Amino acid sequence: MDITTEVHPGKQTSELVLHGRFDAHEADLFRAAVEQALEDGHHNIRVHLANVEFVDSTALAELVRGMKRCRELRGDLVLVSPSDPVRVILELTKLDAAFDIA
Amino acid sequence: MPHDTILEASHLGLRDLGQWLDQVFEAVGWSSSASRGAIELAIHEVAANVVDHARPSDGRIMLSATTDKTELFVRLSDCGNEFEPSCVVPPDPENPQVRGYGLMIVEQVATSLDYQRIDATNNWTMAFAVDVASDTSSQD
Amino acid sequence: MDILTGSHEQSVMTVTLSGRLDALEAAALRNVLDQAMSDGLVNLAIDLSDVDFVDSAGLAALVKGMKDARTVGGDVKLVSPESADAMRVFELTKFDQVFTMVSDIEDILRNW
Known part of the structure; x- marks a missing residue:
């Protein structure tokens, strides 16, 4: 039997694990983390939200903005394991249909 | 008996809202209500709009809450810029936008939302139906 | 709020086999797969289109790898x-x- 192998480099994925309160006060911090990932060439960003205890519409706006930035670059921003507060706001704003949620 | 508080009109100041709301709920015996999270979010969104748009020069947001059976009434006032309803663009679900979800959230959660400009102050009144029958037993 | 960041690459390694994948050849395949795993290549696309026979030993090597x-x-x-x-x-x-x-290696590479 012949065996030949080849490695195909794939897309770099950034994992952002958020912990705590994601409100307007934290918007700049999150935006900077997203911009850093994009600058590093990681157009796929997975945002882990299991440990986010509060999220408001400003934070949601940052997630939308990040998602649009990634999609412009043919990547995506995926919401991973959203906590209940995150799920609630996604449903209230009907953005649960706009995001890829893992 | 109304529960009053004053929040500092800044995004950091808004973080005291949760504690105040906890006190209000506890005083009435609503501690395990499932609707508490959504109610806090709604009040927070109105207060955040005051911080971002009304920008009261005295740096204060006045909050007052009363309850009646299973309803919560919250009045929020400040002495900042007048609210212009025509400036609010309702979000389009087909086209996720970056801003503008605050009032949409409040309208979904509150049973009523009113705004009045009285003597150079902004006054928001909100009513909420509180889910008191639930037992959110995620207690260990 | 704390934000922890990490990153990883989603490389896919293709392994193309031809001939018979039976008990005699299964060991060679196992070595290739084990080596890939220790090199951190955990996404493996194995192209069997040109393989004319697979038995349970060959299958076992694929299952272990999976x-x-x-x-x-x-x-x-x-x-x-x-x-x-x-x-x-x-x-x-x-x-x-x-x-x-x-049926096509491109399906795997495109959609991993």
């Missing part, structure tokens, strides 16, 4: 053999439903 990969968040996906003699063992054991099996 389980090892899935344990660390990767996977082993297969391009189905064209030969019926090679495909038979997958159908009889129902492993054709456990593995992702496609």
Whole structure:
């Protein structure tokens, strides 16, 4: 039997694990983390939200903005394991249909 | 008996809202209500709009809450810029936008939302139906 | 709020086999797969289109590779053999439903 192998480099994925309160006060911090990932060439960003205890519409706006930035670059921003507060706001704003949620 | 508080009109100041709301709920015996999270979010969104748009020069947001059976009434006032309803663009679900979800959230959660400009102050009144029958037993 | 960041690459390694994948050849395949895993390549696409025979020993090597990969968040996906003699063992054991099996390597690479 012949065996030949080849490695195909794939897309770099950034994992952002958020912990705590994601409100307007934290918007700049999150935006900077997203911009850093994009600058590093990681157009796929997975945002882990299991440990986010509060999220408001400003934070949601940052997630939308990040998602649009990634999609412009043919990547995506995926919401991973959203906590209940995150799920609630996604449903209230009907953005649960706009995001890829893992 | 109304529960009053004053929040500092800044995004950091808004973080005291949760504690105040906890006190209000506890005083009435609503501690395990499932609707508490959504109610806090709604009040927070109105207060955040005051911080971002009304920008009261005295740096204060006045909050007052009363309850009646299973309803919560919250009045929020400040002495900042007048609210212009025509400036609010309702979000389009087909086209996720970056801003503008605050009032949409409040309208979904509150049973009523009113705004009045009285003597150079902004006054928001909100009513909420509180889910008191639930037992959110995620207690260990 | 704290934000912890990390990153990883989603490389896929293709392994193209031709000939017979039986008990004699299974060991060679196992070595290739083990080596890939220790090199951190946990996404493996194995192209069986040119394989004319697979027996249960060959299948076992593929299954072990798949389980090892899935344990660390990767996977082993297969391009189905064209030969019926090679495909038979997958159908009889129902492993054709456990593995992702496609007809074209590009399907795997594009959609991993």
